[in-house]
Amino acid sequence: MITLRDLTFSYLKPDGTPVTETPQLNRVNLEVAEGEFVLVCGPTGSGKSTLLKTLNGLAPRFTGGLLSGEVILDGKDLTGKEPHDFAHLVGFVNQQPEGFFVTDTVIDEIVYGAEQLGMPVAEIDDRIKPIIEILNIGDLLYRPLATLSGGQQQRVAIAAALVAGQKILLLDEPTSALDFAGATEVLSSLKKLAHESGVTILLAEHRISRVIAEVDSVLVVHGDGSVTKGDPATQFNDARFAPPIIQLGAMLGWKPLSISTEDAAARWAKQSPDFQEKKLHEPGKKILEIDSLKVTFGNVAAVSATNLDLYANQVTAIMGENGSGKTSLCWAIQGLGERSAGTVLLDGQDTAELARDARLDLVAMIPQRAADLLFLHSLADELKESDTFAQVEPGTTANLFAQLAGRIDTSIHPRDLSAGQQLALVLAIQLAKQAKVLILDEPTRGLDYAAKRALAKQLQLLRSPERTIVLASHDVEFVAEVADRVIKLQAGQIVADQSPIEALGWKSQLPSQLAQISRADGLVSIEQVLA
Amino acid sequence: MKNSFLSVSKTHPATWWLLGLALAITASLSATPLVLFAIGAVSMLLVLAFRDESAWSRSVSFYLKLAAAVVAIRVLFRIIFNLESSPANPLLVLPEINLTLAEGVSLKLFGSISALSFQSALTDGLRLAAIILAVGMANSLANPMKLLKSTPGALYEIATAISIAINLAPQLIASLNRVRRVRGLRGQSKGIRALPGLVIPVLEDTIDQSMSLAASMSARGFGRKGQRSKMALKITRFTGLAAITMIAVGVFLLLITPTTQVLDLSIAIAGLAFAVVYIKMSALGSLRTKYRKQAFQSGDYCLFVLTAALLVSAFTGVLQF
Numbered sequence: 035m036i037t038l039r040d041l042t043f044s045y046l047k048p049d050g051t052p053v054t055e056t057p058q059l060n061r062v063n064l065e066v067a068e069g070e071f072v073l074v075c076g077p078t079g080s081g082k083s084t085l086l087k088t089l090n091g092l093a094p095r096f097t098g099g100l101l102s103g104e105v106i107l108d109g110k111d112l113t114g115k116e117p118h119d120f121a122h123l124v125g126f127v128n129q130q131p132e133g134f135f136v137t138d139t140v141i142d143e144i145v146y147g148a149e150q151l152g153m154p155v156a157e158i159d160d161r162i163k164p165i166i167e168i169l170n171i172g173d174l175l176y177r178p179l180a181t182l183s184g185g186q187q188q189r190v191a192i193a194a195a196l197v198a199g200q201k202i203l204l205l206d207e208p209t210s211a212l213d214f215a216g217a218t219e220v221l222s223s224l225k226k227l228a229h230e231s232g233v234t235i236l237l238a239e240h241r242i243s244r245v246i247a248e249v250d251s252v253l254v255v256h257g258d259g260s261v262t263k264g265d266p267a268t269q270f271n272d273a274r275f276a277p278p279i280i281q282l283g284a285m286l287g288w289k290p291l292s293i294s295t296e297d298a299a300a301r302w303a304k305q306s307p308d309f310q311e312k313k314l315h316e317p318g319k320k321i322l323e324i325d326s327l328k329v330t331f332g333n334v335a336a337v338s339a340t341n342l343d344l345y346a347n348q349v350t351a352i353m354g355e356n357g358s359g360k361t362s363l364c365w366a367i368q369g370l371g372e373r374s375a376g377t378v379l380l381d382g383q384d385t386a387e388l389a390r391d392a393r394l395d396l397v398a399m400i401p402q403r404a405a406d407l408l409f410l411h412s413l414a415d416e417l418k419e420s421d422t423f424a425q426v427e428p429g430t431t432a433n434l435f436a437q438l439a440g441r442i443d444t445s446i447h448p449r450d451l452s453a454g455q456q457l458a459l460v461l462a463i464q465l466a467k468q469a470k471v472l473i474l475d476e477p478t479r480g481l482d483y484a485a486k487r488a489l490a491k492q493l494q495l496l497r498s499p500e501r502t503i504v505l506a507s508h509d510v511e512f513v514a515e516v517a518d519r520v521i522k523l524q525a526g527q528i529v530a531d532q533s534p535i536e537a538l539g540w541k542s543q544l545p546s547q548l549a550q551i552s553r554a555d556g557l558v559s560i561e562q563v564l565a
Numbered sequence: 566m567k568n569s570f571l572s573v574s575k576t577h578p579a580t581w582w583l584l585g586l587a588l589a590i591t592a593s594l595s596a597t598p599l600v601l602f603a604i605g606a607v608s609m610l611l612v613l614a615f616r617d618e619s620a621w622s623r624s625v626s627f628y629l630k631l632a633a634a635v636v637a638i639r640v641l642f643r644i645i646f647n648l649e650s651s652p653a654n655p656l657l658v659l660p661e662i663n664l665t666l667a668e669g670v671s672l673k674l675f676g677s678i679s680a681l682s683f684q685s686a687l688t689d690g691l692r693l694a695a696i697i698l699a700v701g702m703a704n705s706l707a708n709p710m711k712l713l714k715s716t717p718g719a720l721y722e723i724a725t726a727i728s729i730a731i732n733l734a735p736q737l738i739a740s741l742n743r744v745r746r747v748r749g750l751r752g753q754s755k756g757i758r759a760l761p762g763l764v765i766p767v768l769e770d771t772i773d774q775s776m777s778l779a780a781s782m783s784a785r786g787f788g789r790k791g792q793r794s795k796m797a798l799k800i801t802r803f804t805g806l807a808a809i810t811m812i813a814v815g816v817f818l819l820l821i822t823p824t825t826q827v828l829d830l831s832i833a834i835a836g837l838a839f840a841v842v843y844i845k846m847s848a849l850g851s852l853r854t855k856y857r858k859q860a861f862q863s864g865d866y867c868l869f870v871l872t873a874a875l876l877v878s879a880f881t882g883v884l885q886f
Binding site for chain 2: 090091092095096116117118119120121122124125126128130133134135136141142145146147148149150151152153154155158194195198368370390391394399401403405406407409410419422423449463464
């Protein structure tokens with residue numbers, strides 16, 4: 035169905051020379067069979083997105099850059115054609131469904147592509163029925179798109195991409211903006227599509243663990259221009275993007291590697307490897323005292339009557355689905371956010387009543403889109419501005435940043451840093467004044483496994499007897515690795531306050547992947563395993 | 566009201582726009598406060614009676630506030646920039662302020678104002694308010710996105726651009742609010758201007774969103790052309806150009822000459838004819854089909870009669886009592 039011959043793609047600088055010495059994709063040769071379900075992985079920035087976009091003309095048309103080689107789809111050479119010339123053959127689904135919608139109701143959005151291709155109305159009617167059924171969106175047809183949940187929106191986007199009878203479906207990290215429930219909806223729809231409809235699917239995805247057992251093959255974009263494709267068990271020799279299950283297999287010397295949880299669990303049971311107790315940090319002194327805190331928007335209680343003490347030396351994870359009140363709670367603790375009642379005391383003073391500069395000194399918060407806090411034109415300027423504003427010794431922020439992210443050429447534009455480096459920069463800026471409270475709202479969004487591991491190390495470095503760290507997240511594996519205490523939120527209420535061993539253990543509602551594999555009491559995170 | 570034959574989902578969006586424009590024209594021709602007030606009230610009642618759940622129908626309070634502000638400003642300006650000199654029966658007596666702007670040029674502010682002058686300011690304000698509410702009614706009831714589906718093929722690209730621009734505004738405001746809120750998390754030293762911190766992320770957002778929308782449309786076949794010869798394409802373009810030129814020249818001549826000349830009128834009419842041919846010809850070359858195409862139904866015809874009656878009465882002066 036898909037044949038790439040010597041495909042080479044480079045991004046170009048304004049003067050027409052390539053940005054990097056080796057092209058983003060270098061002489062790629064690739065075959066994908068009809069009906070094959072392919073998982074595309076690779077480290078952040080390696081070119082997964084670019085590869086997908088060369089398959090429907092968006093690269094180079096919308097990305098810029100230079101393409102050579104041949105793109106042959108369904109027997110036709112489409113190299114160099116416009117994206118709309120691919121439209122009848124290739125459907126494309128993006129990370130953020132809402133930014134990609136052209137119309138405003140579900141039915142109009144689904145038929146948009148078929149209308150543009152001039153499909154007769156009677157044929158559209160015939161086509162939409164099976165697609166609606168597979169994606170289970172029959173009840174949503176006449177709803178405005180804006181009122182749907184993220185998972186529902188993404189399923190509509192998939193239906194819209196396939197309604198004109200497209201034979202190839204490309205998905206560029208379709209679940210990265212979704213919570214656990216939404217991602218599960220989308221991934222199970224994809225499984226059904228792959229097995230029932232014969233569509234060839236290329237899925238670029240960070241949440242590898244949950245689809246890896248379903249795919250026919252894995253395609254790895256290595257980041258040095260090369261691309262390899264093969265059986266899932268053979269493709270993960272690069273730890274930068276290996277999910278915990280693959281990492282575990284590598285540690286225990288499993289050959290071939292296990293890719294499904296069931297398979298790994300059987301092997302674990304046979305081998306019963308040793309593991310150490312999880313190192314949890316004892317609570318230090320009490321830093322924050324939250325008393326009957328409430329946040330209401332209109333009639334909706336985002337956070338209802340919360341009492342919570344947070345201690346130094348600990349990382350406290352706040353977990354819950356989208357809309358459970360995590361973000362509202364973070365902002366209310368920081369002091370700038372809405373509050374309808376209650377107090378958050380830091381050294382006897384309410385964070386909401388602190389003067390602006392004092393609050394910035396004491397409470398550091400990293401919002402969901404950390405890059406929103408960056409606004410200067412070079413890394414050097416950002417570091418200098420941070421020192422000036424915090425009135426600290428010149429170089430303080432730079433030193434902290436170097437500790438967190440290593441040495442990086444400071445003439446680079448902050449927007450050109452990787453997502454993980456941007457996060458480290460914002461952490462360094464926000465902590466230049468040694469804040470006592472650090473709040474992170476969904477910090478792992480869009481990070482690959484390597485960047486998540488780096489962030490986990492950074493949080494260990496930032497842990498101190500003078501500081502409490504609060505982490506809002508629905509990333510089970512990350513929380514299992516870094517948290518000392520897990521608070522579960524449901525519809526604005528605290529439903530559990532446990533150690534990660536209880537909260538994410540194999541008997542809990544939300545077991546980590548390692549807990550599912552090992553079914554061992556006290557084991558939740560991979561660094562506990564001794565090999 | 567939801568299932569009656571007049572429900573918004575069953576009426577054509579163009580019907581509401583025609584009614585809204587007719588109400589606006591009637592308002593602009595009327596000088597009676599009562600009639601103007603009635604037009605505004607009817608517009609708002611229509612919205613309240615027929616609105617559905619979509620985001621567009623939630624803008625009623627915005628139009629009401631805008632209309633009220635327009636009336637208030639109009640009256641206030643009349644009181645401040647009062648051109649009357651000592652009327653016989655003043656309604657309001659205020660001290661006069663005389664400013665000398667330059668040698669021999671002076672400006673009088675405040676001073677006594679008569680009931681008549683006050684009423685004329687109120688009428689002017691009400692007229693603008695009624696026009697705003699009439700157009701607001703159409704905009705609330707007929708989603709511009711739905712109207713897009715009914716535009717002729719030749720205008721489709723332009724209509725798409727307009728509807729994207731309309732939709733970009735709320736997105737821009739949303740990302741501005743987000744960035745403003747987030748900026749409170751990081752301070753700024755004195756030497757740094759606050760504007761780039763706000764503008765750069767918002768612009769980046771907006772550009773990203775526009776690009777991803779354009780990419781999405783293109784990836785789904787927007788811009789795909791049917792099979793047409795180069796000659797046909799050239800003729801179509803020539804017709805379009807001719808139509809625009811003739812309409813422009815015709816209207817210009819009509820406006821500068823005091824009496825209507827046969828020649829001016831015929832140029833304009835010929836231009837319109839060319840435009841119709843252009844629209845038909847462009848439609849021939851497009852592939853696009855329309856799913857859920859809306860046809861005019863009984864409810865639409867009822868509203869057409871109402872619209873026509875309104876326009877006739879407005880032009881014949883029935884509403885000028």
